[in-house]
Amino acid sequence: MKSFRKDLWMDVPARRGYVNLTPDVEQAVRASGVREGLCLVNAMHITASVFINDDESGLHRDFERWLEKLAPEKPHAQYDHNRTGEDNGDAHLKRSVMGREVVVAVTAGALDLGPWEQIFYGEFDGLRRKRVLIKIIGE
Numbered sequence: 001m002k003s004f005r006k007d008l009w010m011d012v013p014a015r016r017g018y019v020n021l022t023p024d025v026e027q028a029v030r031a032s033g034v035r036e037g038l039c040l041v042n043a044m045h046i047t048a049s050v051f052i053n054d055d056e057s058g059l060h061r062d063f064e065r066w067l068e069k070l071a072p073e074k075p076h077a078q079y080d081h082n083r084t085g086e087d088n089g090d091a092h093l094k095r096s097v098m099g100r101e102v103v104v105a106v107t108a109g110a111l112d113l114g115p116w117e118q119i120f121y122g123e124f125d126g127l128r129r130k131r132v133l134i135k136i137i138g139e
Contacts, residue, residue, distance in 0.1 A: 004032030004136040010048070012126035015073070018060050019121040021050070021132065025104075026111055028134045035109045037138015042101035044133050047091035047125035049098035055118040067094045067124075091125035098122050106138055 006028045010019060025041055043050045053059065071093035076082045079089025102119060105112035113119075121132055 001137060001139060002032065002034050002037070004028065004034065004134075006031070006134045007044075008121075008132040008134065010121055010123065010130045010132060012123040012130075015124075015126050016064065017123045017126060018063070019123070020055055020118050021121050022055075022111070022113075022118045025119050025134055029106055029109065029111055029136060032136040034106050034136050034138040037106045037136060039104045039106050039111065040101055040133070040135040041104070041119055042133040042135070043095070043121065044131040047088055047095055047123075048130050048132075049095045049122035049124070050101050050132065051099050051120055051122060052102050052104075052113070052117050053120060054116045055120075063098075063122075067097065070094070070097060088125040094122075094124040098124075106136065 008021065008024055012019065021041060025039060029039055041050045071090040073090045076087045081089035081092060104119070
């Protein structure tokens with residue numbers, strides 16, 4: 001069985017944002033040489049997410065509004081976590097809702113995604129460098 005690993009580094013210039021990782025993950029699958037297997041894409045930071053959905057700007061704005069209703073950033077004092085000196089309690093909750101990672105089948109050397117599906121990095125406490133792990137295994 002083959003195994004391939006690649007790190008992507010994210011520098012989102014705002015506190016929150018979404019980055020389409022699909023082209024980077026497709027390139028990693030090609031580089032891996034895996035024809036049949038699995039591809040894990042994992043946010044390696046507790047205030048970031050990896051998820052699959054449609055690449056549509058209206059939907060991304062909907063995510064932002066919905067997540068702010070669920071876990072508003074301010075007032076910071078509403079989160080016990082922020083009593084540690086942090087101001088990102090909301091980002092931890094948003095990550096919990098949006099998920100840590102995705103696993104996608106690799107079939108015939110390509111990501112086996114459904115119609116309109118794309119892989120995204122969700123940033124909920126940006127303005128600093130963060131890492132995404134791509135791990136591909138198979139034959």
